[in-house]
Amino acid sequence: MYLAVLPSYRQNCMEILLDEFPGRLDLYVSESHLDSSVKSGVQLPNLHYVSMRRLMGNKVFLQSGHLLQALRTDDLVVDLNPRSLSAWMLLVARRVLHKRTLVWGHLYPRAGSSSNTASARRTMRRFASGTITYTYSDQAAAEHELPGQPVWAATNALYRANDIQPVGTSKAETRKEVLYVGRFEGSKKVPLLLESFAHAVRQQPDLLLRLVGGGSQEDQLRHRAHELGIADKVIFEGWVDDVDRLKLFYERAICAVSPGFAGLGLTQCLGFGVPMVVSKDEPHAPEIELADTGGVIWVETDSTTSMAEGLLAAWRRRGELPLSLVSDYVRNHYSAESMARGLHYALEDVR
Template identity: 30%
Template sequence: MKKILIIQSKILHYRKALYNKLSESYQISVLHSGKPSISQNDKYREIIKPSINIGPFFFQRGIRNEIKSEDYDVVIAMFDIRWINNVVLGLIINGPKFIYWGHRYSKRIFINSIRNFLIKKSDGVILYNDSEVPKIKKAGINDGKIFIAENTIDVSNSENLSMKDKSLFLYVGRAQKRKRVDLLLKAFASIKDEIPKNVNIGIVGEGEENLNLKNLALEIGISDRVIFYGKITDDEYLKKIFSWAYAYVSPDAIGLGAQHSFAYGIPVVTAKNGFKGAEFDKLENNKNSILFQSQDELENVLLRLICEPELSQRLGANAFKLYSEKLNMNNMVSGFINAIEN
């Protein structure tokens, strides 16, 4: 088996499935500076190295020695130029192939020029999606260096739940102010007298914003209609909650929660503008999602989903189809294998 080193800042729980599946084809080692993550069933090797930060920049110690001490075939490093060791490695590494992995362009022209330079110096880049491939090619980068591994999460009990009876508008994820879940509560409060009494809001996850959301629900008179489930790690229980949802609603920032909901045939409702991850590119208005611009529009969206059950069913079926065909974990793994082998 080829030996692969993946360099990350820390191991995120939803990445473990990727590393384990890659371990079926390669000897995978993941080097990071976070807390230990290995469990009995994990197949990858974990290497923890200390990191230091200076202002906005970070540096992981001991990476060059690790690469020298092991005969790695390929090194895959996160494409974040704040992590200085990854920038330096891309310029000086000698021996294994070197590939970047991550988001592509920012809003800063200077930063983008640095990234273009680093891609040219590297052996390749693995992108979260193909939306910016034309820009990369336009920068003079050979398309043979560009690989796509659609960013997603593994949902082992994925199923199309779009036809199930609905009674919930759902948010799943860390409770953060930038997600603007408060906007969902305010919109719901404005229409609560126009919708069935059994329709509620469900919030799954922990975070500093939950207390504020509870206070807001009490203040605007819907505390009896907002269910705070807390953190849920049981996949079957989580699947059951998703089955009740008209839609997954994250009014502003959105990321892998979109793929999570698509895996269960649940459409996404989010704003057209605001903080959006690469996953936003997979949201198609009125096909698998609904995009809105104001609280008034959000209120109308919620009403439509309740009053037109076939709308939620159609959007959800399309969402599940997209996840099944393009956004499942096997496709992401195939993208990595393509980059490693080519």
């Protein structure tokens, strides 16, 4: 696999996959992506770091190192990302050499199937021997778009199945927290959550807000919490990757929140049986298909009052938690095992 990055949340999936291909699978990645806050963090054997050059004002990137090995290998997986010049080079060169190359990633950019770069992704797929998607809905769309090309779904997952369990009790008094887990960056719209929480806590003073993560906006968020008079209600937890510590936060949560686009975090909160308050009109990642489980509370985009109403709705429903059936669905369909299985089938060309 020759990929831009492998973040730490890929650890479980990659451990399983490497066990299934002992000594046969090499991973080539860079230390960080175009967005330097997205970093590789897996600790794995057969992992090799390659350099990345960011070009054209940080719009595209070129990786170098171990390209000859990537060119010669029988089966190769590259990013389905038109910003990767190295992926384009390997796709074209290996097609000339009649070697099998798979593309792995989001079928469309977050702007959707009609965006400018969606056609570039389709072109990458035409050069490839097959496609690996993150969701079942994208698998169906990919099969429809290029009939005859094989497509596998490696559902975008965080945890092993035995770690995906409904957490906490249905006792309403034990749940008082609104939870955000993720980066503190502009696209995530965490300041909007602060404003909305300030509205909600005026009506329900027992509410607390726990922010798990970090990023360039942390100082701004701390300052804004003081300005809003809610600093004593907001807990900055820092980065937490340990699943057992995260479960403790979800045990006390009435909901998680995605004030910007929703993605992989949806599999986390629903897997623990906790609903997510989600903004309607954002360029969500394909994992938004999990909204069909009923675990999403939709709110109007960029509306502090609507989001505050969503938080209060979660407060009123907290006695229904955890959402056991939703958790069961995630465990069965969005585990590290199911993701690794999709990748395994793709590498072995099992259909």
